[in-house]
Amino acid sequence: MAEETVARRTNSFSNPPNYSFISHRLNKTLRDSNKQPIVLVACGSFSPVTYLHLRMFEMAKDFVRQNTDFEIVGGYLSPVSDMYKKPGLLNARHRVNMCTLAAEQTSSWLMIDSWEAFQSYQRTAVVLDHFDYEINTVLGGVHTQSGEHRNVRVMLLAGSDLISTMSEPGVWSHADLDHILGRYGTFIIERAGSGMDQATDSLARWRSNIYLIPQLIQNDVSSTKVRLFLRRGLSVKYLLPAAVVEYIEENNLYLDDGPGTEKDKGKDSDVSGGSSRKALQS
Ligand SMILES: Nc1ncnc2c1ncn2[C@@H]1O[C@H](COP(=O)(O)OP(=O)(O)OP(=O)(O)O)[C@@H](O)[C@H]1O
Numbered sequence: 639m640a641e642e643t644v645a646r647r648t649n650s651f652s653n654p655p656n657y658s659f660i661s662h663r664l665n666k667t668l669r670d671s672n673k674q675p676i677v678l679v680a681c682g683s684f685s686p687v688t689y690l691h692l693r694m695f696e697m698a699k700d701f702v703r704q705n706t707d708f709e710i711v712g713g714y715l716s717p718v719s720d721m722y723k724k725p726g727l728l729n730a731r732h733r734v735n736m737c738t739l740a741a742e743q744t745s746s747w748l749m750i751d752s753w754e755a756f757q758s759y760q761r762t763a764v765v766l767d768h769f770d771y772e773i774n775t776v777l778g779g780v781h782t783q784s785g786e787h788r789n790v791r792v793m794l795l796a797g798s799d800l801i802s803t804m805s806e807p808g809v810w811s812h813a814d815l816d817h818i819l820g821r822y823g824t825f826i827i828e829r830a831g832s833g834m835d836q837a838t839d840s841l842a843r844w845r846s847n848i849y850l851i852p853q854l855i856q857n858d859v860s861s862t863k864v865r866l867f868l869r870r871g872l873s874v875k876y877l878l879p880a881a882v883v884e885y886i887e888e889n890n891l892y893l894d895d896g897p898g899t900e901k902d903k904g905k906d907s908d909v910s911g912g913s914s915r916k917a918l919q920s
């Protein structure tokens with residue numbers, strides 16, 4: 639293991655108050671001892687979480703089963719910290735609640751980790767290190783049916799729009815890209831409007847750790863569009879899990895044009911589905 643990683647592990651993990659790592663749906667026994675256990679981690683705003691976010695995990699599951707020697711033992715959504723300051727980012731408590739409702743009510747294997755949500759902004763490389771630490775160091779990894787220990791490989795699950803930002807100057811550090819793609823690896827879900835080739839051209843040196851998953855049913859639901867619909871009083875039913883729609887209604891979320899919303903940034907009429915990422919605050 640790289641010394642840099644050890645340094646991160648021992649020095650940089652500060653947990654939010656009352657935090658504990660959730661692992662109730664982690665499969666601790668590998669079904670097939672010939673396979674490498676992996677955990678999928680999707681980092682993002684999830685403001686709000688949509689069926690497309692959840693669907694990414696199902697697509698990855700099918701892809702993994704059909705094309706790889708991996709076995710998925712768990713899947714996590716990791717909502718970003720409020721300090722990310724992206725337009726339309728609702729406070730972390732609501733985003734975590736909505737993701738939790740979505741996972742608990744629509745899935746048998748997805749979990750929400752609130753470690754990055756409830757503290758200062760954490761880079762994705764550090765978030766993946768945190769998962770690696772919790773799953774392999776604290777929980778001790780997983781076991782085969784005959785009791786052999788196996789370390790779990792943490793892998794990033796992302797849409798092609800997010801991965802294409804990895805080629806944009808000033809957004810990700812080279813060391814972090816090397817850490818994320820070299821040490822962990824990623825599954826990339828094709829996203830309408832963001833080409834896969836364009837997303838990965840400059841990441842060729844890590845090609846063997848990058849798995850591209852085509853979108854077989856075109857669907858460009860985005861959180862931006864959902865927020866826009868809500869502000870205009872339009873229905874978002876069947877775009878999000880019913881429990882999330884109810885939560886949004888009960889808490890009167892996404893109704894106003896408060897500071898930091900798309901309108902302020904000139905994005906109110908933008909329903910193209912793209913994300914507006916900038917170099918980050920740490
Ligand atoms: N329709 C989609 N197809 C493929 N990937 C998606 C889709 N929607 C979201 N993702 C991916 O999910 C992750 C988290 O996304 P995020 O929370 O930014 O959602 P978003 O819909 O892009 O949000 P926003 O519209 O607020 O920018 C990212 O990796 C993103 O690429």
Ligand SMILES: O=C(O)c1ccc[n+]([C@@H]2O[C@H](COP(=O)([O-])O)[C@@H](O)[C@H]2O)c1
Pocket residue numbers: 681682683684717718722724760761762763800803809810811814913914915918
């Ligand atoms: O670690 C980085 O340098 C980095 C640079 C750009 C984006 N990210 C992460 O990518 C995610 C982007 O989410 P979103 O909503 O902008 O699609 C979010 O979890 C960010 O923390 C991370």
